[in-house]
Amino acid sequence: MQNQVGLYIHIPFCKSRCSYCSFFSTTNSLDLQEQYFNALKSEFSSYKEILEDKTIQTIYFGGGTPSLVKSHLIKNFFEYIISNFHVSQDFEATIECNPDSITQQKLLTYKQSGMNRISLGLQAFQDRILKLLDRAHTVDQFLSRYELIKKIGFKNINIDLIFGIPNQTFADWKETLKKVIEIKPTHISCYSLETDNNSPLAQKISQEILKLPSENLNRQMYYFAKQALRNTNYIQYEISNFSRPGFECKHNLMFWQGYDYIGIGAGAHSKFGSQHYQNIKNITKYIRNVENNNNTRGNIVKLSKNDEILEYIVVGLRLSRGLNLHAFEKKFNQSILTLYPNQIRNLAKENLVEVNYGNLKLTEKGMDLENKVLAEFI
Ligand code: SF4
Numbered sequence: 001m002q003n004q005v006g007l008y009i010h011i012p013f014c015k016s017r018c019s020y021c022s023f024f025s026t027t028n029s030l031d032l033q034e035q036y037f038n039a040l041k042s043e044f045s046s047y048k049e050i051l052e053d054k055t056i057q058t059i060y061f062g063g064g065t066p067s068l069v070k071s072h073l074i075k076n077f078f079e080y081i082i083s084n085f086h087v088s089q090d091f092e093a094t095i096e097c098n099p100d101s102i103t104q105q106k107l108l109t110y111k112q113s114g115m116n117r118i119s120l121g122l123q124a125f126q127d128r129i130l131k132l133l134d135r136a137h138t139v140d141q142f143l144s145r146y147e148l149i150k151k152i153g154f155k156n157i158n159i160d161l162i163f164g165i166p167n168q169t170f171a172d173w174k175e176t177l178k179k180v181i182e183i184k185p186t187h188i189s190c191y192s193l194e195t196d197n198n199s200p201l202a203q204k205i206s207q208e209i210l211k212l213p214s215e216n217l218n219r220q221m222y223y224f225a226k227q228a229l230r231n232t233n234y235i236q237y238e239i240s241n242f243s244r245p246g247f248e249c250k251h252n253l254m255f256w257q258g259y260d261y262i263g264i265g266a267g268a269h270s271k272f273g274s275q276h277y278q279n280i281k282n283i284t285k286y287i288r289n290v291e292n293n294n295n296t297r298g299n300i301v302k303l304s305k306n307d308e309i310l311e312y313i314v315v316g317l318r319l320s321r322g323l324n325l326h327a328f329e330k331k332f333n334q335s336i337l338t339l340y341p342n343q344i345r346n347l348a349k350e351n352l353v354e355v356n357y358g359n360l361k362l363t364e365k366g367m368d369l370e371n372k373v374l375a376e377f378i
Helices: 030-045 071-084 104-113 127-132 139-152 170-182 200-206 215-231 250-256 283-291 305-316 325-332 341-349 364-368 370-377
Strands: 004-011 055-063 087-097 117-123 157-163 187-192 235-238 241-243 260-264 269-272 275-279 297-302 353-356 359-362
Touching: 004 250, 030 071, 030 260, 030 283, 055 071, 055 250, 071 087, 071 104, 087 250, 104 139, 117 139, 139 157, 157 170, 157 215, 170 215, 187 215, 215 235, 235 250, 250 305, 260 275, 305 325, 305 370, 325 359, 341 353, 341 370, 359 364, 364 370
Parallel strands: 004 055, 004 260, 055 087, 087 117, 117 157, 157 187
Antiparallel strands: 187 241, 235 241, 260 269, 269 275, 275 297, 353 359
């Protein structure tokens, strides 16, 4: 287990800012894209020795909007990884794309370079809601790009959706799910809206210009998604993620199973050994620091054993199959059942967790009250 790592590459460029976004990206630095990719290469080459005895299992280009940059930059960097590091034969390589910036030529380039998974941001199936979110695409644009992705031969496609948006009715959400299920992607993510506190949308909500759906409606939307997706042969393998059998996102699974991951690029997070760190969230500074062989890492946090255990529990319990008792014991030299006997007994009594086939997992009720469960351990 310790020999496998996931690789995340952050591409912090966007055409415009969505009204809710909390990710690090800028809309006015695209002219730095060539320099940025040179810096990515230099930063990653500094991992050569550390990764000597490791295998990269998954590669994920996230953002920002990776599909906004020139596709040969993605291709060259991807080929650099493949030819200079140990990459697993059955790697998963994902690129996040937005419908407004993806083209046939870019998709062909990704395909030719060996990328095998596309994650497409839709969010909602109503143009008025996309407008409220300041998304740069329309529903029609999404549909035509989705067809293009399939035509070019990508077999593994994720669609990102959001529920709990102001002005989004239950009927809107039902329609979104229905239309997305009809086009049969292999993977669907359904996240409840989260807004950055400083985002325009959060401000409108706090000024009561817009109103979030009630907590009750938010939960109804979530239950409906679970049921509708279950009825159409999607497996819920994580609190917010659903897939056809065998199409779970391997990259995110690595994260939820506590594997190490390395984040390259401005603002990217890494977890390696017992350290967490994040690169500086400034594109120009990041490039300058890499060029001058200076540190790119901002916050470096050394985790205690207790921190590592808690983190393992917090991310592991997100999975429907839960946290494997044997893997836990192997990693921490003690059983989770003896480490938290009272907490687990009490949570089981309340029907929030259960031990099943060697895994500690949340029940349906526990998935809904995840924060209450986690609070017991913290
Ligand atoms: S949500 Fe995605 S596309 Fe929109 S601004 Fe944020 S990173 Fe860019």
